[in-house]
Amino acid sequence: MENSSEKRPLILITNDDGITSAGICALAEAVIDLGDVYVVAPDSPQSGMGHAVTIGGILRIKPAYFPVKGVTAHTTSGTPVDCVKLAIYKILHRKPDLLLSGINHGSNSSINVIYSGTMSAAVEGAVESIPAIGFSLLDHAADADFSAAKIVARKMSMEVISRGLPAGVCLNVNIPKLAPSDLKGLKICRQSAGYWTDSFDERNAPSGEVYYWLKGEFTNPDKGEDTDEWALNNGYASIVPTQYDLTAHHAIANLNRWDLNE
């Protein structure tokens, strides 16, 4: 499973739930024998941080305790993307052979990919030409069962170590909340065209001041059987190749008819 007969792959693990989450331990356990494993994770939860990067403030790095034997761990004061950059340039002093992010507590399928700190770390890996995978389990519980997710994470890590990934592409892997024996398999998918209908809970502070909490309800009108949502709802782990080229290439010809310079 190694990409060279001489040395073990260097595996960098990060996440957005922070270094104390169960998911990042599960991920490290799943791949600990596949290479030299370094954890560089946020010192506090960073869910919903999207592709945020710290450009107007300072960053700190601290050595950290990590409960999986053989792992070298650090925390940073930054976002998941900051963790990737700090790991490469200040901790490892090289690009890892594989970047893993997660295992996230909660889904990053469909439109969730654009809000996801977990996936932003994987996308940053693709930007840096590092084979990268983000893993998410469809279970928010602090004591979620990561058994099936660990099997998927190990399998996909081995595949990507041996095969690599196309340039500019990382993988968004979501795992349904199922026992390993009930998982039907792994399915390559496209991102489903689901969306959130948002609302805000309005509350009053003791001072009387009004404040808001974001709430939302996910809707998926996209019935395609090639989508991540279909796979997850039918017992499969979904694997979506994900890119950072946001160009809507299909719209260019249409826009060129606008004659903007007349």
Add this chain to the structure above:
Amino acid sequence: MENSSEKRPLILITNDDGITSAGICALAEAVIDLGDVYVVAPDSPQSGMGHAVTIGGILRIKPAYFPVKGVTAHTTSGTPVDCVKLAIYKILHRKPDLLLSGINHGSNSSINVIYSGTMSAAVEGAVESIPAIGFSLLDHAADADFSAAKIVARKMSMEVISRGLPAGVCLNVNIPKLAPSDLKGLKICRQSAGYWTDSFDERNAPSGEVYYWLKGEFTNPDKGEDTDEWALNNGYASIVPTQYDLTAHHAIANLNRWDLNE
């Protein structure tokens, strides 16, 4: 210029530099006569926030002074994406007819689009099926000359009000640092395959503690004349249709050959 003979379009303006920036005033001035203009902007700078959304904390909204006559303005304590959601669901109580973000102080061309709070607001508009445009001027100066950017912003806003945009697509518009008379025109482009080579400045706090500042140098090996970087370097404003479907559709067939279920 109106999309209906009966009522003026509702135009929502946000940004990531915060409500006090010169760029958001320039944008409001550029479009004030095209519709009813509402500003909902962060109460402090949010550059580099990517598609961050506040899901683990509370949000506040406050009425705000805005120096352009006829504009109704609010600040929020959230990110640019939070501003869009709060504007729709708690301030306007409807979707605007046009969402404008910017004018950002600094480029959001090429790979910058994924880190950009300005563009995340526009992308959130596309997610909400609102025609949306992000504008950025290639000048970080607080006293930057927005003359050319205002002409481009007005032109593109009028076009999008009258023509709409394809589903799932917003526009990433960057304007070079040129006088209006030197601007050669507007060019529909793809996102260039540029990247940042990062480094970190290492410093010591008075306590002796080490901390870091992110630095970076932009490199663009992509010499295509259909890119935003080419357009900007050759005197054109660049217009990149931008989408939130991150699926690397071209990679699906390749990945399907991996036989992951054997």
